[in-house]
Amino acid sequence: MEIKNVEVNEFKSTVTIAGWTRLVWTDDKLKWQAENYDGVDMFHVAPHEVWQPDLVVQNSATTTAIAQESTNLLVFKNGEILWVPTTTFPVLCDFNLKMWPFDQHRCKLIIGSWAYNSDHVQLQYYGNANNTIVNNRTPDEVLEWHITDFELLMNTRNFCCGNSYPTLVINFTLKRITTCYKSLILSPLIVVIILSLLSFWLPPKSEEKILLNVITTTIIVALMLYFTLKLPAMGNDTPLIVKFYTSTLIITTLSMINAVLIIFLSTTPQKYPVPSMLRKFLNHHLGIYLGLSNYINQDKSNLDNERNKPPENFYSGKYQDDWILLASVINRILFLIYTLIFIVLISKYTL
Known part of the structure; x- marks a missing residue:
C-alpha cells in the first residue's frame, strides 16, 4: 500500500487513508503457454471479468470495500494477477485528545475476506514486510498529520460456525504536525x-x-x-x-x-x-x-x-x-x- 493522503475527523473518530493498494494472487484457470498465443505473456482484463478476493476493511466507518472497480487488472501467463486499484480506507480510531494539539494516536486497519474462511483464502503481506507500507508523506510537507511506526500482524477471527477468517492487522501511529x-x-x-x-x-x-x-x-x-x-x-x-x-x-x-x-x-x-x-x-x-x-x-x-x-x-x-x-x-x-x-x-x- 502506498499512502497518498490522510484525513482525520476527530468529531467522528475516523481516519481516512487514501492511496494505492497492490493486490497479487494466482488463478490456476488463467495459466497458458505464451508460444501457443503468438508470444502473448500478459493481457489486461476488466475487474468484473475475473475472480477477485472480496477484501473489506473490517473496522471501516463505512461499507466501502478495499478495492474499487475503477482500474483494469494485469494477468500473466503463470496465472498471477496484479491489481493496483486506488483505495480509500475510512477506519474508526479511538482518539485521546488529552495532549491536543501535541497529540498522537494509535490506530489500526483490519483487512480480511468477507465470505471466504481460512479453508479457501490465505492472506499474507507481499514481499518484504518492511516495504509493504510506503508512506510518501514527510513531516516537512505542509500537512497536519503524519503516519509513523507501522506494525504488521497476521491474525484469524472466528465469527460463527467454527470457521476462522484470515485478517491482516496494520497498526500505525498518527502524529499531529504542530507547527501551525x-x-x-x-x-x-x-x-x-x-x-x-x-x-x-x-x-x-x-x-x-x-x-x-x-x-x-x-x-x-x-x-x-x-x-x-x-x-x-x-x-x-x-x-x-x-x-x-x-x-x-x-x-x-x-x-x-x-x-x-x-x-x-x-x-x-x-x-x-x-x-x-x-x-x-x-x-x-x-x-x-x-x-x-x-x-x-x-x-x-x-x-x-x-x-x-x-x-x-x-x-x-x-x-x-x-x-x-x-x-x-x-x-x-x-x-x-x-x-x-x-x-x-x-x-x-x-x-
Whole structure:
C-alpha cells in the first residue's frame, strides 16, 4: 500500500487513508503457454471479468470495500494477477485528545475476506514486510498529520460456525504536525499570563486593572470558542490546554473582583481607621517584606500632617492612606498567590 493522503475527523473518530493498494494472487484457470498465443505473456482484463478476493476493511466507518472497480487488472501467463486499484480506507480510531494539539494516536486497519474462511483464502503481506507500507508523506510537507511506526500482524477471527477468517492487522501511529499550532496556542498563553499578573502591579487606584482583566477575559473566551470549533465534546479526554484556559478564566474572574475591591478601598474615603495592631504590622513587617516601602513612607508623612489638623476633619478621609496601604498589601499577596497558581497550572496542564 502506498499512502497518498490522510484525513482525520476527530468529531467522528475516523481516519481516512487514501492511496494505492497492490493486490497479487494466482488463478490456476488463467495459466497458458505464451508460444501457443503468438508470444502473448500478459493481457489486461476488466475487474468484473475475473475472480477477485472480496477484501473489506473490517473496522471501516463505512461499507466501502478495499478495492474499487475503477482500474483494469494485469494477468500473466503463470496465472498471477496484479491489481493496483486506488483505495480509500475510512477506519474508526479511538482518539485521546488529552495532549491536543501535541497529540498522537494509535490506530489500526483490519483487512480480511468477507465470505471466504481460512479453508479457501490465505492472506499474507507481499514481499518484504518492511516495504509493504510506503508512506510518501514527510513531516516537512505542509500537512497536519503524519503516519509513523507501522506494525504488521497476521491474525484469524472466528465469527460463527467454527470457521476462522484470515485478517491482516496494520497498526500505525498518527502524529499531529504542530507547527501551525505553536504560535496559535502558546502566544496567547503567554499574553494571558502577563496581562493577568500585570494588573496586580498597577497602583491601587488605577482603574486600568479592570481594563486588563476585561482584555484577558476576552482573549480566553475567544480561544474557548476556537476550541469549540476544533474539538469534539469529549468525556474524560478533555485536552489539558482547554482545562488550563478554563482554570485561567476562573482566576481572571476572581482577579477582576479583586481589582474592584482594591479600587474601592483606595478611592472611597473611609471614616474608620485600620485596626492599630494590623496597621502596625503592615508598616513594620509585612509591608516592607512585600516591597511597599513607598506606601509606608507616604503613610507616615501624611499621618504627621493629619495630626496637626483640627478635629473637625476627622471624617474628611484622613485614614485613607492606611486603607491604600492595606489594599496594596492585599493586592501584592494575591499576586504571589496567583503566580503560584499559574506555575501549578502550567506544570500540570501544559508541560
